[in-house]
Amino acid sequence: MNERLTCVLCPIGCLIETVRRGDDLEVRGNECPKGVDFAVQEILHPKRNLSASVPLKGTASRMVSVRLSQSVPRDLIFPILDAIAVLRPEAPVRRGQILIADVLGSGADVVATRTIKP
Amino acid sequence: MTETGTVVERHDIVVIGGGPAGLAAALGARRAGIDDVLLIERDRVLGGILNQCIHDGFGLFLYKETISGPEYAERLAEDAAREGVIFHTGAMVLDLSPDRVLRVNAADGYRLVRAGAVILAMGCRERTRDMIGIPGTRPAGIFTAGSAQNMVNLHNLKIGREAVILGSGDVGLIMARRLTFEGIKVRGVFEILPWPSGLERNVRQCLQDFGIPLELSSTVVDIRGRDRVSSVIVARVDGSSRPIPGSEREIACDTLLFSVGLIPENELSKRAGVVLSPLTGGAVVDETLMTGVPGVFSCGNVLHIHDVADWASFEGFEAGRRAAEFVRGRRSGAETVEVRVGENIRYVLPQIVRRGASGVTLNFRVRRPMRSVAVEVREAASDRILTRVKLYRLIPSEMRQIRIPTSVEDALEIVAHE
Ligand SMILES: Cc1cc2nc3c(=O)[nH]c(=O)nc-3n(C[C@H](O)[C@H](O)[C@H](O)COP(=O)(O)OP(=O)(O)OC[C@H]3O[C@@H](n4cnc5c(N)ncnc54)[C@H](O)[C@@H]3O)c2cc1C
Ligand code: SF4
Numbered sequence: 078m079n080e081r082l083t084c085v086l087c088p089i090g091c092l093i094e095t096v097r098r099g100d101d102l103e104v105r106g107n108e109c110p111k112g113v114d115f116a117v118q119e120i121l122h123p124k125r126n127l128s129a130s131v132p133l134k135g136t137a138s139r140m141v142s143v144r145l146s147q148s149v150p151r152d153l154i155f156p157i158l159d160a161i162a163v164l165r166p167e168a169p170v171r172r173g174q175i176l177i178a179d180v181l182g183s184g185a186d187v188v189a190t191r192t193i194k195p
Numbered sequence: 196m197t198e199t200g201t202v203v204e205r206h207d208i209v210v211i212g213g214g215p216a217g218l219a220a221a222l223g224a225r226r227a228g229i230d231d232v233l234l235i236e237r238d239r240v241l242g243g244i245l246n247q248c249i250h251d252g253f254g255l256f257l258y259k260e261t262i263s264g265p266e267y268a269e270r271l272a273e274d275a276a277r278e279g280v281i282f283h284t285g286a287m288v289l290d291l292s293p294d295r296v297l298r299v300n301a302a303d304g305y306r307l308v309r310a311g312a313v314i315l316a317m318g319c320r321e322r323t324r325d326m327i328g329i330p331g332t333r334p335a336g337i338f339t340a341g342s343a344q345n346m347v348n349l350h351n352l353k354i355g356r357e358a359v360i361l362g363s364g365d366v367g368l369i370m371a372r373r374l375t376f377e378g379i380k381v382r383g384v385f386e387i388l389p390w391p392s393g394l395e396r397n398v399r400q401c402l403q404d405f406g407i408p409l410e411l412s413s414t415v416v417d418i419r420g421r422d423r424v425s426s427v428i429v430a431r432v433d434g435s436s437r438p439i440p441g442s443e444r445e446i447a448c449d450t451l452l453f454s455v456g457l458i459p460e461n462e463l464s465k466r467a468g469v470v471l472s473p474l475t476g477g478a479v480v481d482e483t484l485m486t487g488v489p490g491v492f493s494c495g496n497v498l499h500i501h502d503v504a505d506w507a508s509f510e511g512f513e514a515g516r517r518a519a520e521f522v523r524g525r526r527s528g529a530e531t532v533e534v535r536v537g538e539n540i541r542y543v544l545p546q547i548v549r550r551g552a553s554g555v556t557l558n559f560r561v562r563r564p565m566r567s568v569a570v571e572v573r574e575a576a577s578d579r580i581l582t583r584v585k586l587y588r589l590i591p592s593e594m595r596q597i598r599i600p601t602s603v604e605d606a607l608e609i610v611a612h613e
Contacts, residue, residue: 089587128249130348138351142249142265191265
């Protein structure tokens with residue numbers, strides 16, 4: 078599979094072309110070796126943060142927004158979203174409060190990003 | 196000109212709008228030693244548009260970490276409260292006069308506020324379908340990307356099952372991912388320009404990650420459906436953005452989002468007599484962010500559209516500091532020179548500079564994506580180059596800055612060439 082991406086590791090922003098064959102990645106267009114690391118990370122092991130919004134317990138639409146404390150492998154996005162979807166935090170909620178610790182063993186916590194006063 | 200029965204208050208500095216720009220402006224004024232700083236926000240909560248931007252990617256420059264919009268809003272509002280800014284939430288400014296009298300409508304009544312200086316920080320609104328003139332029926336299921344974001348993130352509303360997004364602005368890209376997370380199928384994002392108008396990071400993380408197609412040089416030419424959207428017709432466009440006959444294709448969907456641009460919200464500014472720039476849609480300001488109306492300053496999205504909240508905040512801090520200077524009477528020199536937009540530049544800000552000012556920083560955007568670019572600021576009359584930087588790449592979605600080390604004596608021009 079071929080993919081193009083822009084390296085974001087320095088302001089030059091090389092346009093990198095990649096060709097993927099199984100676990101091998103051919104990288105072209107990078108002006109320095111760091112571009113290879115960037116492409117390998119981004120194409121073979123991409124990590125992402127994610128955010129969502131869930132209703133406060135006992136309400137239909139008083140929303141608490143959440144995100145992960147750190148990025149996780151991209152494959153975990155939908156399983157983690159499923160775990161978040163059933164959350165119904167109870168007021169009060171503190172910004173930064175951990176709502177699910179080490180979600181699905183990913184090492185990342187699901188944390189509240191908004192304060193809800195009692 | 197007091198009206199009978201209305202309260203008249205006086206404050207040294209009044210900030211209109213409690214988003215990041217307004218909060219930072221109030222903080223900037225307090226930090227410059229002004230005791231009496233009032234911030235007026237029509238919403239019940241502070242933070243502005245950030246409250247609905249639950250994704251992360253904010254604050255890298257101000258807080259040195261990436262956080263979500265609500266966290267950014269809370270932190271800045273807490274700073275402002277701790278540092279003694281006076282807040283008036285749930286209060287809307289209805290009118291502003293050139294001599295800085297505000298009419299404010301609040302739950303507890305109507306009042307007049309007289310200000311030593313005013314800082315405009317009202318943010319922006321979204322361009323709508325009517326503004327870009329798409330024909331077709333008017334069924335339910337059509338939203339601007341920002342209002343969809345508000346419904347989904349703050350009100351738990353399910354807006355549809357299958358969506359098409361017109362325009363590749365950042366809000367639209369962020370919403371493509373958000374809808375995907377909510378189980379809504381996004382059939383594609385259509386952009387009339389040959390390049391995406393949002394940040395590349397968002398194209399990658401919001402579309403490519405989920406296999407959502409991005410079709411450039413294409414647009415929606417018709418909307419079908421009686422009560423609810425049932426499909427849209429998309430077509431490719433030529434070099435002058437005109438639909439190419441025969442390229443039409445029907446896409447079934449029950450929801451259409453518009454992410455076709457943001458416009459500074461300047462109704463109040465106009466009432467005060469502030470002159471607006473056709474290039475930015477915001478006020479014409481000098482290097483101190485003061486508009487043509489003495490003592491009225493502008494910052495954030497009401498001045499020009501910022502894609503990064505930190506830049507709106509930094510502009511706010513500066514507006515606060517400059518407004519403090521004005522209130523103290525420490526402002527010199529009124530004669531200004533123009534900063535003109537040259538080759539490949541879409542806009543530049545400030546548009547005027549007080550003669551003799553030194554260390555001025557210009558904000559600018561280019562018209563089209565460019566690589567290996569030289570950006571120059573020169574004196575318009577003599578062509579003398581005052582400063583020049585080389586950049587590897589420049590894209591219209593990223594605002595850039597260039598600093599002029601020497602003092603400015605004559606009209607300037609900024610150009611970019613490959
Ligand atoms: C949907 C979206 C997604 C974004 N994503 C990112 C991102 O990922 N990262 C990033 O760094 N930046 C992002 N941005 C940009 C960033 O959020 C903005 O640049 C920033 O919020 C602008 O701040 P502001 O204070 O100028 O305006 P706003 O936040 O819009 O605040 C304006 C405030 O003024 C108030 N107001 C208006 N008129 C009146 C009146 N007459 N009386 C009283 N109050 C009034 C409004 O209620 C509002 O609270 C995004 C922007 C949008 C729209
Ligand atoms: S590949 Fe090297 S030179 Fe090119 S953008 Fe990445 S870090 Fe910079």
